[in-house]
Amino acid sequence: MTDKVVVLTGGVGGAKLVLGLAQIMRPERITAIVNTGDDFDHFGLRISPDIDTLLYTLAGKANSALGWGREGESWSFMESLRSLGGEDWFLLGDGDLALHILRTARLKEGIALSAITREFAAAWGVGVTMLPMSDDPVSTHLMTDEGDLPFQRYFVERRCAPVVRSVRFQGAAEARAAPGLVAAILDADTRAILIAPSNPYLSIDPILALPEIRSALVAAKAPIVAVSPIVGGQAVKGPTAKMMEELGVAITPGSVAAHYADIIDAILLDERDPASDLAIAHASADTLMVTLADRARVARAALELADRL
Amino acid sequence: MTDKVVVLTGGVGGAKLVLGLAQIMRPERITAIVNTGDDFDHFGLRISPDIDTLLYTLAGKANSALGWGREGESWSFMESLRSLGGEDWFLLGDGDLALHILRTARLKEGIALSAITREFAAAWGVGVTMLPMSDDPVSTHLMTDEGDLPFQRYFVERRCAPVVRSVRFQGAAEARAAPGLVAAILDADTRAILIAPSNPYLSIDPILALPEIRSALVAAKAPIVAVSPIVGGQAVKGPTAKMMEELGVAITPGSVAAHYADIIDAILLDERDPASDLAIAHASADTLMVTLADRARVARAALELADRL
Numbered sequence: 001m002t003d004k005v006v007v008l009t010g011g012v013g014g015a016k017l018v019l020g021l022a023q024i025m026r027p028e029r030i031t032a033i034v035n036t037g038d039d040f041d042h043f044g045l046r047i048s049p050d051i052d053t054l055l056y057t058l059a060g061k062a063n064s065a066l067g068w069g070r071e072g073e074s075w076s077f078m079e080s081l082r083s084l085g086g087e088d089w090f091l092l093g094d095g096d097l098a099l100h101i102l103r104t105a106r107l108k109e110g111i112a113l114s115a116i117t118r119e120f121a122a123a124w125g126v127g128v129t130m131l132p133m134s135d136d137p138v139s140t141h142l143m144t145d146e147g148d149l150p151f152q153r154y155f156v157e158r159r160c161a162p163v164v165r166s167v168r169f170q171g172a173a174e175a176r177a178a179p180g181l182v183a184a185i186l187d188a189d190t191r192a193i194l195i196a197p198s199n200p201y202l203s204i205d206p207i208l209a210l211p212e213i214r215s216a217l218v219a220a221k222a223p224i225v226a227v228s229p230i231v232g233g234q235a236v237k238g239p240t241a242k243m244m245e246e247l248g249v250a251i252t253p254g255s256v257a258a259h260y261a262d263i264i265d266a267i268l269l270d271e272r273d274p275a276s277d278l279a280i281a282h283a284s285a286d287t288l289m290v291t292l293a294d295r296a297r298v299a300r301a302a303l304e305l306a307d308r309l
Numbered sequence: 310m311t312d313k314v315v316v317l318t319g320g321v322g323g324a325k326l327v328l329g330l331a332q333i334m335r336p337e338r339i340t341a342i343v344n345t346g347d348d349f350d351h352f353g354l355r356i357s358p359d360i361d362t363l364l365y366t367l368a369g370k371a372n373s374a375l376g377w378g379r380e381g382e383s384w385s386f387m388e389s390l391r392s393l394g395g396e397d398w399f400l401l402g403d404g405d406l407a408l409h410i411l412r413t414a415r416l417k418e419g420i421a422l423s424a425i426t427r428e429f430a431a432a433w434g435v436g437v438t439m440l441p442m443s444d445d446p447v448s449t450h451l452m453t454d455e456g457d458l459p460f461q462r463y464f465v466e467r468r469c470a471p472v473v474r475s476v477r478f479q480g481a482a483e484a485r486a487a488p489g490l491v492a493a494i495l496d497a498d499t500r501a502i503l504i505a506p507s508n509p510y511l512s513i514d515p516i517l518a519l520p521e522i523r524s525a526l527v528a529a530k531a532p533i534v535a536v537s538p539i540v541g542g543q544a545v546k547g548p549t550a551k552m553m554e555e556l557g558v559a560i561t562p563g564s565v566a567a568h569y570a571d572i573i574d575a576i577l578l579d580e581r582d583p584a585s586d587l588a589i590a591h592a593s594a595d596t597l598m599v600t601l602a603d604r605a606r607v608a609r610a611a612l613e614l615a616d617r618l
Contacts, residue, residue: 043414044353076383080407084432094403098389101406105352123393 002191003029005303006184006222010035010203011050012067012237013289014196015057017227017302018128020295021194022058024303027127031184033213035198036113036132037140037169037206038151042090045100046107049152050203051117051132052099059124067237070095089157114178131184133207136175140206141168151202160239164246167201172209177216185216192306193217195226197287199240200259201247208263217263223309225302226264228253231288232272254278265309268302281309311500312338314612315493315531319344319512320359321376321546322598323505324366326536326611327437329604330503331367333612336436340493342522344507345422345441346449346478346515347460351399354409355416359512360426360441361408368433376546379404398466423487440493442516445484449515450477460511469548473555476510481518486525494525501615502526504535506596506607508549509568510556517572532574532618534611537562540597541581563587574618577611590618 005025007018009032018032032054039048049068056062056070063069073093082088092100099120106116112135121130140151144162154162185193198204208214217224233251235241241251249255253269254277260267266281275282285301288294314334316327318341327341341363348357358377365371365379372378382402391397401409408429415425421444430439449460453471463471494502507513517523526533542560544550550560558564562578563586569576575590584591594610597603 043410044417045410070389074383074385074403076403077386077406077410080379080404081411084407084411084429086407086411094383094385094406095389097386097403097406097410098393098395101352101354101386102390102393102395108353120393 002189002222004031004184004187004189004191005029006031006033006190006193007196008033008194008204008207009050009054009196010198011038011053013229014050014198014203015054015062016289016295017194017196017299018054019057019292020289020297020299022128023292023296024300027058028129031129031131033131033133033181033184033207035203035206036134037138037172037202038155039137040139040150040152042092042152043086044104045097046104047100048103048113048132051130052096054130055099055120055124055126058121058126058128058130061124069093090152112179129184131178131181133178133181133210133213134175135178136171138169138171138175138206138209140202141170143168155202155239160242164201164243167205169206169209172206173211175210177210177212182212182216185213185220185222188221190220190222192303193220193222193224194302194306195224195260195264197227197229197236199229199235199238199243200256201243202239214263223265223306224263225306225309226256226260226267227287227298227302228256228267228269228273230256230273231270236288250277252277253282257282266305268298268305281305283308311498311531313340313493313496313499314338315340315342315499315502316505317342317503317513317516318359318363318505319507320347320362322538323359323507323512324363324371325598325604326503326505326608327363328366328601329598329606329608331437332601332605333609336367337438340438340440342440342442342490342493342516344512344515345443346447346481346511347464348446349448349459349461351401351461352395353413354406355413356409357412357422357441360439361405363439364408364429364433364435367430367435367437367439370433378402399461421488423489438489438493440487440490442487442490442522443484443519444487445480447478447480447484447515447518449511450479452477464511464548469551473510473552476514478515478518481515482520484519486519486521491521491525494522494529494531497530499529499531501612502529502531502533503611503615504533504569504573506536506538506545508538508544508547508552509565510552511548523572526572532615533572534615534618535565535569535573535576536596536607536611537565537576537578537582539565539582540579545597559586561586562591566591575614577607577614590614592617
């Protein structure tokens with residue numbers, strides 16, 4: 001029975017699609033392959049922003065007002081840190097610290113990131129299989145008009161202000177895919193492989209930069225469908241549209257499809273965007289995900305497109 | 310002008326005396342030599358309980374209700390940690406984490422504990438010079454009827470229940486005194502050296518176990534006065550009295566004076582306790598420190614006793 005789904009995802013936008021999928025099918029049949037190119041060390045703590053966003057979202061703990069972090073978060077740590085003169089450009093919530101501190105301690109014990117992520121997901125009753133793209137460190141760097149910036153410095157500290165020339169994924173060429181990841185992509189029971197509407201350059205490209213993952217996707221029998229991160233000529237959140245402009249491509253689903261050309265079989269685009277420059281199979285829908293029902297609708301539309309291929 | 314004071318101190322009880330001293334003299338003339346035998350690593354974070362208690366107390370941030378930790382502390386981290394299945398026998402408050410995380414990060418940068426402590430004290434406007442006894446790791450272990458227990462396992466996890474046979478200070482024989490510590494003890498301007506009413510076996514003995522510190526105290530010109538941790542035949546807080554019983558000594562100021570025999574010149578005892586078994590100079594006072602005025606009174610009594618010698 002081909003009823004498994006694999007999703008390649010970054011943080012916030014991708015988590016919405018995965019949550020939508022979990023509304024319309026058994027979460028246990030979903031494997032989320034999560035970007036770890038944004039992972040970094042801060043105060044000696046290992047922080048995995050996209051994994052954590054997925055954990056919070058799927059465990060029902062996400063802060064919907066902020067769009068990141070935990071619901072009902074408190075900030076005593078940051079206040080105390082500031083009073084001691086500590087660097088405060090990256091916000092660490094009090095509850096959020098538990099993930100970072102426990103992850104760092106487990107990594108030091110020699111436990112792999114994928115095993116730790118499985119423990120966290122189990123503790124919080126998350127049914128979706130969450131796989132970090134790799135247990136090996138990969139780090140996204142942006143070549144900008146201000147020089148080489150590690151992801152978090154660009155994204156958080158400089159608030160995506162620098163003009164991006166190119167992006168590189170340090171360590172990706174040597175990184176192995178996490179255990180079970182290639183098998184999930186190649187699994188004969190896999191109905192569809194989705195690329196979430198995350199930032200193609202910063203959230204999906206790091207995953208595709210792993211040779212094992214790219215080869216598996218090219219070899220996969222299951223249809224591969226991208227959900228366009230563009231909605232009405234804009235990005236819903238984050239620097240996707242700004243980066244497309246800086247990289248000299250039109251802010252259209254056609255540019256997204258071209259970017260994924262050697263990987264995808266089809267693209268689900270927003271009904272507000274032009275399909276005119278699309279050379280591959282596609283479908284249109286309202287892809288703006290505000291409510292839980294929106295998330296389920298977009299997930300359903302992506303699966304229906306995959307089923308048609 | 311001999312107007313400097315040096316205090317050997319552990320956590321809560323000792324911090325009360327140091328705060329009392331800071332009420333009756335310029336804090337800048339006080340050097341607190343702080344026990345670090347209780348320091349330990351937890352989740353990869355370096356925790357210095359006695360230093361932190363002194364910081365909180367002298368910065369006016371101490372939680373007077375709990376008797377440890379920060380005023381107005383919140384506990385989101387612990388709640389989140391428990392939900393992830395993390396070990397929760399040692400309580401880490403949200404604001405408190407800033408000290409541990411920043412200290413650990415600075416230690417990893419190669420900064421000495423004494424320098425980090427100076428930074429923290431300066432950030433919080435603490436005028437007292439706080440010196441950890443050593444920048445080298447020393448760790449207190451208790452030989453008990455349940456075997457060898459590191460300090461925090463005995464003190465926090467087992468709540469001092471095991472019967473103590475002896476105490477050892479791993480690393481003390483090789484540890485160097487922190488920079489400036491021996492000079493402060495030998496300083497010709499030092500009016501008095503006080504031993505705070507901390508647990509002699511667990512808070513003061515680790516300090517005295519450093520050969521450089523013991524030699525300096527023996528050579529010191531300034532009078533050395535211990536403040537008895539016994540009040541009315543009991544310990545105000547912690548396992549001092551229980552340990553004295555287990556070690557087979559009477560719970561009296563005389564036993565404390567005998568314990569410090571080769572170091573001290575006099576002892577300040579509580580007016581409720583017998584002076585009959587005392588062979589050295591002494592004075593009696595109400596040494597119970599509940600209010601800020603109590604703390605100042607005990608500090609004054611200890612200095613007056615020193616001045617009489």
